[in-house]
Amino acid sequence: MFSPTHFRDLFQPSYCERRVWLATNKPELAIPDTDFIELIQEKGTALEKNRVEKIGPVETPEYPEFQFPTGFAQTCKMIELKVPIIYQGIFISKDQQLMSIPDLLIFNKKKKRYIVQEIKLATNLRAHPEIELGLGLTGILAKEVLGYKPILEVVTGDGNLISPYITPDVEFVKQGMKLINELKHLDKMPFEPSGWSKCNPCPFFSYCWDEDWKKHHVCTISGIEQGMSRALWEKGITTWAIMLKKGSAIADVKFQRGSQTQRIGSTRADKFLRQARCLSKIKHEIIASLTLPNGYSPGERPIVIFDVENNMPIFEELGLPVDVYLWGLLLVTAKTTKQELIIAPKGPNGDRKGWRMFLSTMAHIFEKYGDIPIVHFSAHEKTKVCAYITDFGDVHSTGQRVLDNLWDLYRAILNTVTLPVPSYSLKEIEKFVGFKRTQEEYGGTWSIVRYNEYLEAKTNKEADKILKEIKTYNGEDLLATYEVYKWMEEHCC
Ligand code: SF4
Structure with missing residues (x-):
């Protein structure tokens, strides 16, 4: 039976038609980030529980596990009896093809009608087409089961109540379901170019990306967008080698970006050809000479390397x-x-x-060493310092002084050198410069999961052990950034 969760395969973590086919036909190829998924589910359940507790006593249909038609019959009975609040009732369409489990059905005594209320962890629903379409499907089923079009409400992760929530057009929802059903039943896996950012959080990453990487497909060249990959592919420019053979002629290839058609153009073409050359030869290429921060010469110190680890904004809404x-x-x-x-x-x-502890540490460093470069990787650290100055204020302008001395190593790399890497993330560049980590498991989502486990640890011993791992991870991020900085000093100045 088609249910709102089926839209997730098409849209999460990014729009991909191949994922729908793979999830149906080759689910064994998926390697999901189970710990992170569980953490998100746990937070979603906590939000739901919190909301349900606030709203008052609820009644839930009882039925044997996965016996949804029984649950549906039970829900219909409860609706007939006008049970005031039904939690996780079941809606099934007459043709038994569609199903939805709305979080709450709230009976409005005055209007003698139920309100359908959904609880979502997301805060910006417009950024989640899968949720919008799912709510649209719930709306269609609610109308069929209740015999009238009920008001649909949504409580978002930040506790905001959207009432009424305007669901997408019925035809639009039906088209979405039709597309998913067609994709599921295709004889062959649909063509879809991989992309590092698009595929990295997807459970099928190692299958799709590894295949494209092994075959040197153009989509694995950093900076090539999905539309460009498709356009190059249509012209027979499928691999790094073919692209290099075509040379500057790729500048004339036209591609689709949103509603616009664009030329790749000579600047982008040069960049892609340089990247393809580096990947083919497994060798870097210098673009320009590197200017170090504060007019430093290679090897000149002191410097500070800076890296933050942060939770997801949604966790803050949930009480962390x-x-x-x-x-x-x-x-x-x-x-x-x-x-x-x-x-x-x-x-x-x-x-x-x-x-405040961070500012105090930085104030001591400035006191002792003056305005020294604060090297970080990408814009993330700058964004966080700006946000914290806004939210919690500055102390003796130390936060501003941090901002004034930041030096973005990632930007410097992009402007200076082309590297034979699949992505210009720290984790990929550190491998290229030969940095080795001591922990087998690491990464942004891993750290978030471990931090939340640390918060919930039952004993001090357990908390200390987790904290040690998180510190090791961040400490190695700092060391990796430093190794990359040293490599740049040695090779790009
Ligand atoms: S890895 Fe990429 S191409 Fe493959 S299913 Fe996921 S998003 Fe689609």
């Missing part, structure tokens, strides 16, 4: 008050290196306290 839980610093002087891994304390003011 800390966003940045670790402010990581590595101070490198001519003689020593010293790590300062500042963990924001648990509790309601943890965020503010962690920020």
